[in-house]
Amino acid sequence: MRIRVVVPITSLSEADLEDRRRRLSREALPTTEIEFVPVKKGPITIESFYEDELAAIDLLENVKKAEEDGVDAVIIWCSGDPAVDAARELVKIPVVGPGEASFILATLLAHKFTVISPLGRDVVRYENKAKILGVESKLASVRPLGITVLGLRSNREEAIRRIVSLSEKAIKEDGAHAIVLGCLGMFGMAKEVQERIGIPVIDPGIAALKIAELLVQAGLSFSKLTYPYPPKKEG
Amino acid sequence: MRIRVVVPITSLSEADLEDRRRRLSREALPTTEIEFVPVKKGPITIESFYEDELAAIDLLENVKKAEEDGVDAVIIWCSGDPAVDAARELVKIPVVGPGEASFILATLLAHKFTVISPLGRDVVRYENKAKILGVESKLASVRPLGITVLGLRSNREEAIRRIVSLSEKAIKEDGAHAIVLGCLGMFGMAKEVQERIGIPVIDPGIAALKIAELLVQAGLSFSKLTYPYPPKKEG
Amino acid sequence: MRIRVVVPITSLSEADLEDRRRRLSREALPTTEIEFVPVKKGPITIESFYEDELAAIDLLENVKKAEEDGVDAVIIWCSGDPAVDAARELVKIPVVGPGEASFILATLLAHKFTVISPLGRDVVRYENKAKILGVESKLASVRPLGITVLGLRSNREEAIRRIVSLSEKAIKEDGAHAIVLGCLGMFGMAKEVQERIGIPVIDPGIAALKIAELLVQAGLSFSKLTYPYPPKKEG
């Protein structure tokens, strides 16, 4: 199976992308081939609704191209799931958002879950996502780290320390029974955090990959009644 | 007060825009100056999440420019409220979406309301909008006309007839006590429909204008905690 | 346009009423004429469900008379919105409650809002109002000042100081992105509070006025399916 990861930001170097590809491939099925394709034009990182929009056009072209290239599923490499609704309209193959994939796994595994986000402004985004997905009663809280996306990359140890400490607060004060890492900047940190806090910690990269593989294997994709093709114009 | 209406679609001719401007100005306060500014690049009409994205970049530039030009408020001329969250991040002045403006007025005026939309696919969009706004328990139903946006323009009489007939169904079968016209293609039809069915009918153009005027007069705008400026990047 | 403000309490002197009229008129459109009419019999202030009932009969007579006098809209001068449902049954013109008007504006402008109320007992009233309006998921909290309605009048500076401090708590601890002043005893304090805390602060008097003006201008009133005329009795 071929899965193409569309990267909607421009701050990952070729080496960074290759690093992510290698690390994600380690989590994949032996028969899964993973490709990372960045947008040519887009925001440095996505931390606002505005940057969602900056990412969108190029991202959508990439999703269309992925289907034309015979790819089996697409992952948008951002937990904010930018333009994911629009992307699903354009193609038949599954387009997986790491945010949504994480939320439904946490919904299954725990009475309630907390999202650890980079910044305070993400609270709006993630509470809205929970409402749209229909799982708002499962969201115990969104807890911001106070670290930007770029900051997450440059200081892995400090980030993990703070994620652990926030998670413990979320367990004690908010009733969280599972943790969702709310940014691909935290990709690869879940296992270490899970070992320390002893409850399920959902890695958005792995969640997206595994859900994408699941959908392809099960012959499932997003409903074309929810995401019909954009209409042809009359005139 | 100066209000700029940003038109996120390209299918309105200069004459069409002038017509809309004149008709909307008739509803405005004597001291309100209304300008219509279309995007240069964008979709013919907006009937999908994909077309939201096609409209976004140029629309956002226009919103920023409006504030720089000293405009007091901006209206996005589409009931789908495309890119309205991103736009509010960029400026301090109110950016009003006709869909949201209509929904909150209907929430105030009636026990429950129905949205008359152009197409069946709009059900997802409007049910999601109600969830995000937090008024999902007030939304009796979304009833599609089965007429495209372009079709609405070319056949006004037929459209009104079908809006009236759908509204009567919504009253009887869904418990609707007010009607929201869910497309700017229905701008100017509310009064006629209201006269025939005897319950409040919200015109999205007038709702947006009146809410924009209200906010400017009351010295209110959207919360900068909900819509903070996009962050500067470190590197 | 003529707007009549029905005052459901008896503790405002003629001078007080004239003062409120003058201050509210400053917020009105140039073409709006505002009249303040107090009930003859009623409670000193309204701080309980019981006092709602004491206010009701005289208030309702005043609403009926307002319509007979050719007034365009009525405002009930109390954020508890006493007898507002009954009043809407009696007339066709809009009867605006400052509480409801404030709630829908806050719903539009912010992800979540907090109501600053005079007393702790108001929590029940405002949480119920949010449920009935259908915006309970937008209400971050109700925070009582611990100051009675009469107390608010006699100590403006102290009141503002405490509103500011409670609002800051609501932002930090409850996730509030906007503030609703939950009593007409706080009329005229919103702008000062807004300047200090930097997020939208809704003044119930101004909210009610502006919504009343909006409805009259837009040719809208409350649904007669939600508020039909009281039935004639058979026998």
Next chain:
Amino acid sequence: MRIRVVVPITSLSEADLEDRRRRLSREALPTTEIEFVPVKKGPITIESFYEDELAAIDLLENVKKAEEDGVDAVIIWCSGDPAVDAARELVKIPVVGPGEASFILATLLAHKFTVISPLGRDVVRYENKAKILGVESKLASVRPLGITVLGLRSNREEAIRRIVSLSEKAIKEDGAHAIVLGCLGMFGMAKEVQERIGIPVIDPGIAALKIAELLVQAGLSFSKLTYPYPPKKEG
């Protein structure tokens, strides 16, 4: 135990009241003494929010007097539960509303329930009541008979026939598993309806009586945090 039934309408003759008293007493514990006390001034029947208000003042006096007279509990004889919140503020003894009593029993006994109401306008009232009580997800529907309160009295057989037929519709089309009779004009009809349709049918008079007896026996009353005494005024 002494239970006083306060009747908030004026259309029941002395004989009618005695008839109701006798019939309700048959459902009571042997040690329960029931008194029926009508308001002196009030509406003929209660079918609107306006008539709630007409009933309120005299009703509240009666509630206060009941407590002074040493009565153990009060029932407001109307399924609309007029002024029940205000009444609870005035006294320590339980003040039971037949509507609320019916709703919580139906919530216990069935997955979902339907309220059979006299008129179509009652839909708003009962859907709001369910929201305030917090049981809106249990309310399958409100189905109006299209018979006024006075009509219910004069044509018992026809009323029962239509209640049965509406209940069967509610079972089939709305998923109702229990029925609440939504008007004291249907007092005494529940058993007959229950026999015919085979699911629980809640009689508002009996529900109110039994809940009142239960509360007195269990030493429970309404929370004084929810319904504190009206505040003394400073000045």
Next chain:
Amino acid sequence: MRIRVVVPITSLSEADLEDRRRRLSREALPTTEIEFVPVKKGPITIESFYEDELAAIDLLENVKKAEEDGVDAVIIWCSGDPAVDAARELVKIPVVGPGEASFILATLLAHKFTVISPLGRDVVRYENKAKILGVESKLASVRPLGITVLGLRSNREEAIRRIVSLSEKAIKEDGAHAIVLGCLGMFGMAKEVQERIGIPVIDPGIAALKIAELLVQAGLSFSKLTYPYPPKKEG
């Protein structure tokens, strides 16, 4: 009326059972006969979903037998309401769960309520119960004592002290207006706690008894559409 209390645990001695029977009988109507019947095989106490299952089979046999013996209603002596849905399928007489009975009374009497549970793990159980009953918006919080069921029995004074202290916290921090004692190990403690904290405190044993008596007197039982008899198998 005969009420049989089925005890789903094995740690109550004959003397304990007789003690409970005597104390519950004191709360009953003079005409109510109460019998306590323990399961022969079952868990020591019920503090997990697993122990629900250990209790179920023998409990269900007892419920069926109760109906055959001509008993009028059954109470399951555990606030977790184990196997209560299955039990209602087997018989026509009311099968009352103390947890559900407590929740609906608290829903009636207060704006919001808090459940005091033995252990932290009970939060999941009681939040789920509130969702299924449809009263989740009334549940202010679940506050665990950190005392096991057996611990509750052996140290009554300490338990009451901690219930009082937790209840005061729930009032102040969670907005609780009533308290539900969430374990039969607290049977008989409600009155003492209520006297100290001044708001309604629901005793699960008394709630179950009084609801059972109410249902029998009112000729009501659980809906056979919600709890139909288990189907006969074809083959």
Next chain:
Amino acid sequence: MRIRVVVPITSLSEADLEDRRRRLSREALPTTEIEFVPVKKGPITIESFYEDELAAIDLLENVKKAEEDGVDAVIIWCSGDPAVDAARELVKIPVVGPGEASFILATLLAHKFTVISPLGRDVVRYENKAKILGVESKLASVRPLGITVLGLRSNREEAIRRIVSLSEKAIKEDGAHAIVLGCLGMFGMAKEVQERIGIPVIDPGIAALKIAELLVQAGLSFSKLTYPYPPKKEG
């Protein structure tokens, strides 16, 4: 990876079990080994809450044994997910319920979904499941086939015809955008139905298998805060 399917009913012969194992293995990863283990004592089929209980004890023993045998995950072979909460308390490995697995996939893939159930009585079960999982706003409807579990096995073609026809009704009348097959008696029918109706159709057997494989691969299991081990008893 080893996955053990615990079959909580007794009506599947050895040949039936082998048939299911073979068909499910075809959907599995090449490295997944699947074993089917039936309970020794249990109901013929599960169509009631009572039969859940009949299945529970033996099922729980099997789950514990599975972990002792070194199995990586357990699937309970029934869409009602009997005793799944209790089972998760007993072990650390994932215990997957086909109902829950189906619901979360449908939540991800579609705006709303409909469950096709064998019998009308399943409506209660599946609406409750949606509430507990927190996805009740995504459940468009539960549509019963009117065919028992045994009936499903013996008449595959007729079952598929009726599933297709009910699904089309659900799309048109209930707004369903995806279908969940609500019984393992429909295992293997999803693909055929999906081809005919053109929207996602979730097979409970495949959903459970794929979610089990996903969890094992991702190193995830159910939260031990939601499902802690049953407590040791003091005495």
